[in-house]
Amino acid sequence: MMRQKKLAMCIAVTVLFSVVAVLSVFSQEDVKTVQDKAFNPRTMERHGVSFLHDAHNEKAKIGECNVCHHDYKDGKKLEDGSSEGTACSECHKSDDNEDSLPLIRAYHLQCKGCHAEKRKGPVMCGECHVRE
Numbered sequence: 001m002m003r004q005k006k007l008a009m010c011i012a013v014t015v016l017f018s019v020v021a022v023l024s025v026f027s028q029e030d031v032k033t034v035q036d037k038a039f040n041p042r043t044m045e046r047h048g049v050s051f052l053h054d055a056h057n058e059k060a061k062i063g064e065c066n067v068c069h070h071d072y073k074d075g076k077k078l079e080d081g082s083s084e085g086t087a088c089s090e091c092h093k094s095d096d097n098e099d100s101l102p103l104i105r106a107y108h109l110q111c112k113g114c115h116a117e118k119r120k121g122p123v124m125c126g127e128c129h130v131r132e
Helices: 002-028 053-059 103-118
Strands: 031-033 050-052
Touching: 050 053
Parallel strands: none
Antiparallel strands: 031 050
16 A cells, blocks of 8 residues: 555656646747857846747737848848848857947847837837846
8 A cells, every 4th residue: 555655656746747847848938038159148238138939929920030030141131041040149240240240239230120110119228138
């Protein structure tokens, strides 16, 4: 009888941990923090930007990934190209790179520029860079 209770307890604990693990994996899909290996949190003037990726795209009616995740070749934007899975810093280096737009400026033009153009969404620093 004692052995059955221990077995039932082990099964219950295993199921509980499995459920928590699965839920935590799926919850990560919703919350995204804009990160890039080029950002050093200790030297950044402001906090990183967190947002709900899927909810943002749904509300903004963005259906194609390449609207934000653009791709260029020979200085021209590829209409069907997408840079998903590539860090922005792969193309957008630091301020001293003459060949491309500096990384932070690229983020600001892409995100803030779209918000300003559509007259929707945050455009002030503290609206995106929220201290958590």
